[in-house]
Amino acid sequence: MLESDAELILNLSGEMTGSRARRLGERLFKFQEFGVYSVILNFGAVSSIDSLAVSEISSALESGLNIRIIHPDSDCAAFLQKSKCRVDIYHDEADARRSIKDVKAAIQERKEQNWSETDIPAIFVVSLAALAALEQIS
Numbered sequence: 556m557l558e559s560d561a562e563l564i565l566n567l568s569g570e571m572t573g574s575r576a577r578r579l580g581e582r583l584f585k586f587q588e589f590g591v592y593s594v595i596l597n598f599g600a601v602s603s604i605d606s607l608a609v610s611e612i613s614s615a616l617e618s619g620l621n622i623r624i625i626h627p628d629s630d631c632a633a634f635l636q637k638s639k640c641r642v643d644i645y646h647d648e649a650d651a652r653r654s655i656k657d658v659k660a661a662i663q664e665r666k667e668q669n670w671s672e673t674d675i676p677a678i679f680v681v682s683l684a685a686l687a688a689l690e691q692i693s
Contacts, residue, residue, distance in 0.1 A: 580611025
């Protein structure tokens with residue numbers, strides 16, 4: 556098992572379509588199982604990408620993997636932007652690594668301040684707090 560802040564660069568080549576896109580998704584999820592926190596996808600030698608690849612990348616992002624793409628050609632970059640994939644694209648590896656470090660620092664700050672994340676709507680949290688206060692008064 557790797558450290559939780561482990562990151563890696565995955566050099567891709569050829570077409571990221573069909574079964575190759577599916578394998579990319581499988582690898583991204585496998586990396587998470589092994590404790591990889593961040594992945595930089597080097598698209599420098601990728602000739603094309605399809606909606607399945609975008610879907611696999613988006614699914615990995617949604618599962619909590621921190622992904623950056625570097626060196627996409629103009630067609631791949633345009634396809635990613637048009638598909639509204641919420642992955643950050645960089646043309647410089649150093650910038651991508653710096654971005655990952657910024658995210659790690661923010662997460663560490665949240666942990667140190669005992670922040671917690673929830674998908675409970677704020678109004679519901681406030682209602683629970685008000686209910687607890689009412690129970691203490693009675």
